[in-house]
Amino acid sequence: MAARPGFELPLLLLAGFREIVDETHRRLAALGHPEARPAHGFAMQAIGVGATATDVGRRLGVSKQAAAKTIERLVELGYVTQEPDPADARRKIATPTEHGRDMLRRSAALFDDIQAEWAEAIGVAHLDRLHADLARLVGDRAFQIDGLSGLTD
Amino acid sequence: MAARPGFELPLLLLAGFREIVDETHRRLAALGHPEARPAHGFAMQAIGVGATATDVGRRLGVSKQAAAKTIERLVELGYVTQEPDPADARRKIATPTEHGRDMLRRSAALFDDIQAEWAEAIGVAHLDRLHADLARLVGDRAFQIDGLSGLTD
DNA sequence: GTCCTATCGTCAATAGGGTTGTCTATTCCT
């Protein structure tokens, strides 16, 4: 057994992740979003059509304080706006701006493009199997995305 | 086309990486290395039998300053020692201690164990193909491992 | 032998993403 050293697998998985994410952001930078970084995309996804810092923190598996800082940054970059919830004075709702929605649309398209390129490189059948096998191995843990720091592009 | 949204793939890859690394470190903690964190393991690998901060930085794709800080941390944790190079007064060589070598041996074994568990879960043929496909997609980029922060276990 | 240049380690400032703990304001349920 152990035909291959076991440490290669995590390295390959990480490299795959970084390859997709870095390439997406390289292209995104050329499409009017040079400041967008991976954490921003994930946070935008977590915001959806509108969410509070606490919501975002819960969805991303980080503290509400960390989420609040990220939202603050997104406001600075013009990706979201924040307004008090008229129905609950404790809450502040972050909502994507048109610029933010543009970023989200474009990154979704880029992810699709890169997936298509991977399908071309190894064949659709291989990619489908890779996707299915990974989904089986990690289950729903794939969508609890914390630990994204350092991916600073 | 685009039967699946493209953003799932990077998430699955990241989740796979985290799954392996986190599980390794959970088990490592129970084997006398509660302080070991992912970045340390990678740095230890980069040190090998002995290396300078600059070497480590180059191998890991980070600045020499960042590498020096990590080595400093490894010294604090008792994983390496540092001595001046007798042949070159500019250089300081970091060398794994017995504790450090123990950590490396154990984590290598744990990576192998987890790889075996994955093979059991999806079948050896599937795992081999996953490994081969990823290797083909990312090439040698797998072993330029930066961006490890946040993986703080 | 003596310079010029490249390299090593280090110091300092900065950035970004994360944490815990504490606090006030507000809401909601009893």
Place this chain on the structure above:
DNA sequence: AGGAATAGACAACCCTATTGACGATAGGAC
């Protein structure tokens, strides 16, 4: 009315990383 739960803000801190500058050393050209 009053107590528990919740949202956001503030502070202090950690970790990993960055760039820029600097003194000390090594080593090749001459």
